[in-house]
Amino acid sequence: MSDHKPLTAFFLVLISAFTLCAQEKAASGEQPNKAVIKEVRGYRTRIREMIRTSLKHGQAYEHLREMCATVPKRVSGSPGAAAAVLWAKQLMERLEFDNVHLEEVMVPHWEPGNNPSLRVTSPANAESxxxxxxxxxxxxxxPLEGxxxxxxxxxxxxxxxxxxxxAKGKIVFFNRPMDQTLLSTGQAYGGAVRQRTRGAAEAGKVGAVAVIVRSVSTRSDDAPHTGAMSYQDGVEKIPAGAVSMLGADRLSALLKNKKGVKVCLKLDSQWFKDELSYNVIGEITGSEKPDEILVVGGHLDAWTTGxxxxxxxxxxxxxxxxxxxIKEMGFKPKRTIRCVLFMNEENGLRGGRAYYRAHLAEMDKHVLALESDSGGFTPRGFSSDAHKEAKIVLDEIAKLLVNAGAGKVYGGGGGADVSPMRASGVILMGFRPDGHRYFDLHHSRNDVFSSVNERELELGAACIASMLYVVADLKDTLKHNPAPKQRARR
Ligand SMILES: [Zn+2]
Structure with a gap:
């Protein structure tokens, strides 16, 4: 027995060393608050049940089917977008959300037209x-004649x-592909998208007459992908369109083999005056702290290619x-969870900005804003700009979602629509599904209901619901991020 005494002493020293280390970490703010960690873990059974319920009879897929069948064309300012606003409001009323209402926002109204075309005119005998x-x-x-x-x-x-x-007098063809070697398709998209957003303004400066852009896509097919672009004040506005990836390859091959290749480009797109539209809003009113708010949302507008x-x-x-x-489960979160379907993310962000302006006075009561705008694919986690202390709590909640695939909170922001709230220190989050197929479809005719998988979509909704529910129900409110300026100084 006595032989063990030195060993016991050794372990005692070791244990006290660990304790000291933990105390030091706690003092520096690194040690997670044990009480809140324990509190989060207490939600495990409820979260598991909610995920099972969503897989058994979630309704996200059926609602999306109805949306795509009833209001498929939703470009900002259009009659289709107006119909989508009413449809979404009625859906929230049908589901008996609290405080369902519309909030006004003036949006731009641009229509793509019906007969875009791009034709090789010289050489006359070009293969396609x-x-x-x-x-x-x-x-x-x-012009009508193109x-x-x-x-x-x-x-x-x-x-x-x-x-x-x-480039003077010519049609500039931007043919940069997305970098397929990158693991993050979002990063690859970011690397290639400037030719689409800025190409026409830059080509206008050097006297070009129009712009053709290779579709910013990951799939080699014949679906052209649209997306926002902008002009620059004082620079000639020239027409701009996207050619499919295979089309771009054919055009590029022709240019390599022939001299003086000419194309005829026709667009009948049209600008109208700004239109009154709406963000669509519904809530679960908090049971104990109704004035503290969590926002969850996506954008109602969409390009009409798909x-x-x-x-x-x-x-x-x-x-x-x-x-x-959350309602079906009978959960009664302490704080209010507010669903905001934003208008005009694609070509203006007016909905996101209008929401921020209209709710500026209650931004200090906005705890968190979570956006889902990366598709309905298999959950992979979340992104967040949360400060360290809050991130520890979000990480712990995500651990409850490991088996559902969303067990990680990455660094990063929330998304375009919630981004204005960053200025007030609201913690932003984004839902991060698998990204490998998103840019196959994004802004193209491939982005239709049949490309959505039911289980993947429902599971995503359940992960988002879980994250929101736990944050909304915790005893203590998550503190805001420091205001952006303060953060920059640190
Ligand atoms: Zn989007």
């Missing part, structure tokens, strides 16, 4: 003369600037379903 084409969101139209000119291919805005003079099933019908129905599930 018609190339799949769609206007970029916000493009001015061409614009016919020689094509100049470039890989980047930088290259265009270097050879500026050569039906906006993933972008962002899925995010809208995730958000609605999150509230419905």
């Amino acid at each position: 003369t018609r190339l799949p084409f769609t206007p970029l969101g916000g493009s001015v139209p061409t 614009i016919t000119a020689e094509v100049l291919e470039v890989q980047s805005i930088g290259q265009l600037r270097r050879i500026g003079d050569q 039906d906006g099933a993933h972008d962002d019908g899925a995010g809208c129905m995730h958000s609605v379903e999150a509230l419905r599930l």
